[in-house]
Amino acid sequence: MNPVTPTQQRDLVCSTPLFTDLYQLTMMQGYFLQGMHTQEATFDLYYRRQPYSGGFAVWAGLEPALDYLGHLSFSRADLDYLASLQLFRPEFLEALGGWRFSGTVTAFREGRIVFPHVPLLSVTAPLWEAQLVETALLNTLNFQTLVATKAARCVIAAASSPHGGEVVEFGARRAQGPNGALSAARAAFVGGATATSNVEAGLRYGLPLSGTHAHAWVQSFGSELEAFRAYADAYPDSTVLLLDTVDTLKSGLVNALTVARELREKGHELRGVRLDSGDLVYLSRRVRAGLDAAGFPDVKIIASNDLDEQVIASVIAEGGRIDVYGVGTQLATAGGEGGGALGGVYKLAALNGEPKMKLTGDPVKSNVPGVKRVWRGRDREGTVTFDVMTLGEMPKEGDLVSDPTNPLKHTHLPALEWEDAREVVMRDGQRVHPADDLPTIQARARAEALQLQEGTLRLLNPHQYKVSIGQDVADLRDRTVRDIRADQVGS
Amino acid sequence: MNPVTPTQQRDLVCSTPLFTDLYQLTMMQGYFLQGMHTQEATFDLYYRRQPYSGGFAVWAGLEPALDYLGHLSFSRADLDYLASLQLFRPEFLEALGGWRFSGTVTAFREGRIVFPHVPLLSVTAPLWEAQLVETALLNTLNFQTLVATKAARCVIAAASSPHGGEVVEFGARRAQGPNGALSAARAAFVGGATATSNVEAGLRYGLPLSGTHAHAWVQSFGSELEAFRAYADAYPDSTVLLLDTVDTLKSGLVNALTVARELREKGHELRGVRLDSGDLVYLSRRVRAGLDAAGFPDVKIIASNDLDEQVIASVIAEGGRIDVYGVGTQLATAGGEGGGALGGVYKLAALNGEPKMKLTGDPVKSNVPGVKRVWRGRDREGTVTFDVMTLGEMPKEGDLVSDPTNPLKHTHLPALEWEDAREVVMRDGQRVHPADDLPTIQARARAEALQLQEGTLRLLNPHQYKVSIGQDVADLRDRTVRDIRADQVGS
Numbered sequence: 010m011n012p013v014t015p016t017q018q019r020d021l022v023c024s025t026p027l028f029t030d031l032y033q034l035t036m037m038q039g040y041f042l043q044g045m046h047t048q049e050a051t052f053d054l055y056y057r058r059q060p061y062s063g064g065f066a067v068w069a070g071l072e073p074a075l076d077y078l079g080h081l082s083f084s085r086a087d088l089d090y091l092a093s094l095q096l097f098r099p100e101f102l103e104a105l106g107g108w109r110f111s112g113t114v115t116a117f118r119e120g121r122i123v124f125p126h127v128p129l130l131s132v133t134a135p136l137w138e139a140q141l142v143e144t145a146l147l148n149t150l151n152f153q154t155l156v157a158t159k160a161a162r163c164v165i166a167a168a169s170s171p172h173g174g175e176v177v178e179f180g181a182r183r184a185q186g187p188n189g190a191l192s193a194a195r196a197a198f199v200g201g202a203t204a205t206s207n208v209e210a211g212l213r214y215g216l217p218l219s220g221t222h223a224h225a226w227v228q229s230f231g232s233e234l235e236a237f238r239a240y241a242d243a244y245p246d247s248t249v250l251l252l253d254t255v256d257t258l259k260s261g262l263v264n265a266l267t268v269a270r271e272l273r274e275k276g277h278e279l280r281g282v283r284l285d286s287g288d289l290v291y292l293s294r295r296v297r298a299g300l301d302a303a304g305f306p307d308v309k310i311i312a313s314n315d316l317d318e319q320v321i322a323s324v325i326a327e328g329g330r331i332d333v334y335g336v337g338t339q340l341a342t343a344g345g346e347g348g349g350a351l352g353g354v355y356k357l358a359a360l361n362g363e364p365k366m367k368l369t370g371d372p373v374k375s376n377v378p379g380v381k382r383v384w385r386g387r388d389r390e391g392t393v394t395f396d397v398m399t400l401g402e403m404p405k406e407g408d409l410v411s412d413p414t415n416p417l418k419h420t421h422l423p424a425l426e427w428e429d430a431r432e433v434v435m436r437d438g439q440r441v442h443p444a445d446d447l448p449t450i451q452a453r454a455r456a457e458a459l460q461l462q463e464g465t466l467r468l469l470n471p472h473q474y475k476v477s478i479g480q481d482v483a484d485l486r487d488r489t490v491r492d493i494r495a496d497q498v499g500s
Numbered sequence: 501m502n503p504v505t506p507t508q509q510r511d512l513v514c515s516t517p518l519f520t521d522l523y524q525l526t527m528m529q530g531y532f533l534q535g536m537h538t539q540e541a542t543f544d545l546y547y548r549r550q551p552y553s554g555g556f557a558v559w560a561g562l563e564p565a566l567d568y569l570g571h572l573s574f575s576r577a578d579l580d581y582l583a584s585l586q587l588f589r590p591e592f593l594e595a596l597g598g599w600r601f602s603g604t605v606t607a608f609r610e611g612r613i614v615f616p617h618v619p620l621l622s623v624t625a626p627l628w629e630a631q632l633v634e635t636a637l638l639n640t641l642n643f644q645t646l647v648a649t650k651a652a653r654c655v656i657a658a659a660s661s662p663h664g665g666e667v668v669e670f671g672a673r674r675a676q677g678p679n680g681a682l683s684a685a686r687a688a689f690v691g692g693a694t695a696t697s698n699v700e701a702g703l704r705y706g707l708p709l710s711g712t713h714a715h716a717w718v719q720s721f722g723s724e725l726e727a728f729r730a731y732a733d734a735y736p737d738s739t740v741l742l743l744d745t746v747d748t749l750k751s752g753l754v755n756a757l758t759v760a761r762e763l764r765e766k767g768h769e770l771r772g773v774r775l776d777s778g779d780l781v782y783l784s785r786r787v788r789a790g791l792d793a794a795g796f797p798d799v800k801i802i803a804s805n806d807l808d809e810q811v812i813a814s815v816i817a818e819g820g821r822i823d824v825y826g827v828g829t830q831l832a833t834a835g836g837e838g839g840g841a842l843g844g845v846y847k848l849a850a851l852n853g854e855p856k857m858k859l860t861g862d863p864v865k866s867n868v869p870g871v872k873r874v875w876r877g878r879d880r881e882g883t884v885t886f887d888v889m890t891l892g893e894m895p896k897e898g899d900l901v902s903d904p905t906n907p908l909k910h911t912h913l914p915a916l917e918w919e920d921a922r923e924v925v926m927r928d929g930q931r932v933h934p935a936d937d938l939p940t941i942q943a944r945a946r947a948e949a950l951q952l953q954e955g956t957l958r959l960l961n962p963h964q965y966k967v968s969i970g971q972d973v974a975d976l977r978d979r980t981v982r983d984i985r986a987d988q989v990g991s
Binding site: 048229352 | 516534543634638642680698713714745746832834840841847
């Protein structure tokens with residue numbers, strides 16, 4: 010809420026190549042010793058289940074992921090450490106000395122709305138390069154996508170009020186590690202949060218900051234009124250008073266009104282009040298009425314205390330009058346049903362021009378082989394309705410397409426306007442575009458969310474967006490399965 | 501599992517003072533403008549509910565927290581950023597230029613077993629110093645304690661097998677941000693995990709590393725057998741083969757036995773096999789029987805695939821034969837009931853020698869006022885049974901003590917041996933001891949866990965350890981409540 014001059018975007022990248030699972034490095038050496046390391050591989054990054062049992066996700070973390078890819082190299086200390094593990098041969102470690110990521114990345118631009126089983130990002134690179142980066146890509150993209158989606162869900166809930174409402178991110182103290190907090194602040198903004206309480210996130214990402222004061226402030230003074238006055242003295246134009254240190258209505262509201270009147274006499278206005286405990290519906294209605302009756306209709310009511318999208322929706326449904334929702338733990342840790350982790354995966358889809366897939370007893374866990382293009386279809390009203398993967402060609406009306414995990418579910422495509430939904434964002438290890446800034450990414454997410462069928466955004470039991478594979482991909486998959494089975498029989 | 505030469509302990513500290521909530525900085529300036537910033541404050545850090553509905557927690561993150569406190573200062577860039585927010589006055593920013601943490605910290609040493617409502621760490625410092633550090637202390641200690649506790653629960657579950665079993669941390673790709681992954685790897689080790697897959701965590705913390713290979717390795721070769729042979733060639737003494745790329749029993753096990761025989765002919769032994777899907781009970785029994793029958797009883801079975809303490813316990817209860825549990829998502833994100841975030845808080849307990857508390861309608865959310873000492877009682881057998889807070893004196897047999905949140909629950913103390921359970925770990929901003937190393941911390945956790953009543957470690961419906969306040973603390977609280985009420989009436 011405090012406007013911030015964006016400063017340099019120091020990016021959140023764990024820029025060491027050692028931020029990876031050990032097996033990536035042992036496999037790299039294995040490929041190297043086999044002379045296979047430079048074979049051209051394509052890996053697809055996707056997830057299988059919509060987080061929070063919802064109908065959509067907001068794709069986030071791409072820009073930090075590209076920064077990571079663009080800056081990766083092994084330092085002398087990294088190589089010394091690897092040597093100390095007694096797993097790696099000198100010729101391999103020497104080769105790592107000059108190692109850089111030289112691959113091509115095709116991806117949805119950050120902020121787009123995305124769906125399960127669709128490759129959100131594909132890496133085409135020499136096998137040992139594509140293999141190393143799996144862990145960090147998944148770590149960054151899984152978590153930021155999850156938090157951006159959670160934030161969008163909170164924003165959708167807040168927007169259901171006839172009086173409007175915004176969402177700010179307050180979770181630093183409960184986040185999973187310091188950079189968990191920084192990633193969460195960034196991703197929450199992508200998903201539509203308007204500010205964060207995390208000052209370092211403000212500095213790194215140019216995010217607007219938001220803050221009030223804590224109970225300790227009130228406790229540190231002889232009385233609540235004295236504490237409120239001192240805060241208003243220090244911040245005459247940006248004071249938000251926390252009402253519940255003693256008693257929200259009998260003490261907090263009364264003292265806040267006193268201070269609001271004193272500020273007005275001096276030509277200032279109280280910015281807001283904060284509720285942090287108790288029945289938020291009852292208290293927010295009483296506080297709103299008290300503020301309005303005293304002539305302060307513009308004083309905002311900010312609420313915190315274990316909020317999430319469900320609590321926000323229920324507070325609004327019951328007539329609560331909250332203007333700003335400070336969402337902490339549940340946003341910064343992406344809590345809730347199926348929350349905490351997005352099960353994104355990164356699977357080999359092609360090697361040396363050959364399609365690759367992992368067979369398994371459970372078809373949901375098989376990947377779709379081949380180098381694919383992702384097409385997004387819009388109807389005449391511009392409503393986004395369909396993602397289709399093909400081996401290249403644009404889908405057309407009447408094409409038979411099928412569910413990515415169940416060939417028995419198929420349909421003929423209606424007439425739609427098709428967009429090649431992903432772009433080459435990195436070529437030969439170099440970014441193709443300058444990095445998108447966060448307001449652009451946030452606006453992209455918002456704009457595309459508004460193009461979805463309304464039911465897709467529903468928080469509970471949403472409409473399920475259609476994702477399909479074209480006949481060419483289905484045929485390739487059938488051939489690949491047959492070939493793998495034949496190889497196994499022959500082996 | 502691969503022994504690692506510990507290298508320098510580059511510590512995980514978000515060492516910028518801007519890693520804090522905005523309101524900490526606005527309150528600091530408020531105290532500064534009131535001339536209150538140097539008043540001596542004591543804040544207590546504690547949590548209210550046992551994570552995972554369990555009976556204990558493993559205290560973790562203290563050493564990184566002390567590193568953070570010891571290295572905190574505002575850089576020129578930090579101050580320029582704060583100035584750009586148009587909230588802070590030049591005289592305050594100038595004062596921040598020379599700001600250091602000069603406080604005293606009293607805490608449980610890292611790795612000790614801890615319980616709700618007990619101050620685990622208390623900061624006594626000038627008010628503006630103690631206030632700033634709240635966010636980072638909570639962030640680090642909340643998350644690491646939560647993960648260490650989760651790891652300990654997994655280790656307890658694994659130890660319930662008559663064949664033993666160890667736990668390794670595999671969660672980097674699903675962790676909440678890169679440092680979420682690093683913090684989790686460190687904390688998992690504190691809680692008893694024996695290794696991590698995260699190479700950077702190995703480097704930073706000297707942790708043993710563990711790894712196998714991925715499905716992509718098998719897919720990259722013409723056949724599974726070829727892939728297994730190539731891996732065994734590269735790592736003749738440390739090969740672990742992933743069995744489920746094609747079919748665990750019909751293909752994976754058969755090919756692994758072939759490679760195990762070939763390795764043995766060359767004077768090496770296959771280290772292990774990994775199961776990553778399917779019915780782990782059935783498959784592990786079949787694979788164990790197959791390995792044993794073929795003369796490979798020492799080949800370990802490693803399992804992964806969405807494990808947690810409940811899955812581990814149920815696999816063992818049904819006769820599964822797994823030697824190493826690779827726990828990923830649920831460990832790195834501290835998933836499960838009440839998981840994802842530990843609700844640790846940091847509350848003002850005294851200012852300028854006066855006790856302080858936050859009143860609230862809900863007694864569970866009130867803090868215990870005053871500067872307290874924490875005593876831990878052991879019975880004649882050495883079993884840890886009781887934590888008691890007093891204002892200083894050692895408890896003695898027959899003392900009346902009461903529940904921290906419910907004065908109606910009280911008891912007379914039995915005869916116990918009392919230990920002053922916390923130590924001054926930082927005085928005037930300087931560490932008192934050299935940092936504990938991680939093996940020491942891990943051993944401390946393990947040793948104290950073994951001193952608890954057995955039921956306290958139970959995963960479901962555990963025995964609830966007793967935490968109490970002495971009569972002196974109870975009397976102080978009563979006086980403090982009366983004084984606050986009187987002040988409010990008088991205000």
